[in-house]
Amino acid sequence: MTRLTIALVGAGSMGSAVGKLLSASGTRVLTTLEGRSAASAARAREAGMEDATLDELAASDFILSIVPPAVALDTAERLAPALTRAANKAVYIDCNAISPQTVATIAQTVDATGAAFVDGGIIGMPSSPKFYFSGPHAPLASALGDAGLAVRLLDGPVGAASxxxxxxxxxxxxxxxxxxxxxxxxxxxxxxxxxxxxxxxxxxxxxxxxxxxxxxxxxxxxxxxxxxxxxxxxxxxxxxxxxxxxxxxxxxxxxxxxxxxxxxxxxxxxxxxx
CATH class of the missing domain: 1.10.1040 (N-(1-d-carboxylethyl)-l-norvaline Dehydrogenase; domain 2)
Incomplete structure (x- = not known):
């Protein structure tokens, strides 16, 4: 089985816990520590996450955005140029606590880069999160189940998971x-x-x-x-x-x-x- 490379944007309590789960399964986990606090950087290192450039994130297998709701759209817009440049584009999964309306805007941003977009929602504590995915590209996210995550696919459009x-x-x-x-x-x-x-x-x-x-x-x-x-x-x-x-x-x-x-x-x- 090919080893997955997963980019995880957001090294907060949930993001670092997810990074640790992925690393424990043997997955290579990338992140960006640009502008992050010393505490976030320490959490990322402890979780086995590697600091990487935006271009490296964009060329991974998946990007998981796990950031505060207020910066979910900003995160997609920051990664959009790198996704546009990438020859092999990551599947972009927004896992943030945002409304379907906000998700639709993020999906448009990602769609314009040519990358596949998946709507995601996390329910549960950082120690045992469940990931719900929806949208036409949601089946691609089933691979995350082999990377140590609890994955549940919803039969619904982009916005259903959110x-x-x-x-x-x-x-x-x-x-x-x-x-x-x-x-x-x-x-x-x-x-x-x-x-x-x-x-x-x-x-x-x-x-x-x-x-x-x-x-x-x-x-x-x-x-x-x-x-x-x-x-x-x-x-x-x-x-x-x-x-x-x-x-x-x-x-x-x-x-x-x-x-x-x-x-x-x-x-x-x-x-x-x-």
Missing amino acids: ALKMSYAGITKGLTALGSAMSLAAMRNGAGQALLDELAESQPEISAWLASNVPRMPPKAYRWVAEMEEIAAFIGDGFAEHRIYEGAAGLYARLATDKTATDALSRFFSETAR
């Missing part, structure tokens, strides 16, 4: 936002302990879920702002419920810098976990 990711994240991260907002409001108005007690008594599953997930949220809040905005766009301005996720984006933007509030949430839910 729609799944938006829907799933809208429920899970939306519930985290709802629990955080209501808990903070209860504490501000003297009903915090009563809320904890009532949730534990009448909604034990929700109580346990929030106790597990809300305290883990603060370090990720800044990254979830753009994701909530993408979910709002996914729903569409024509539906009133898109404002739920605009509100969630505002909440996460505040919690990203409001340590008093996030410390209060951690203390609040530590009571539930006891």
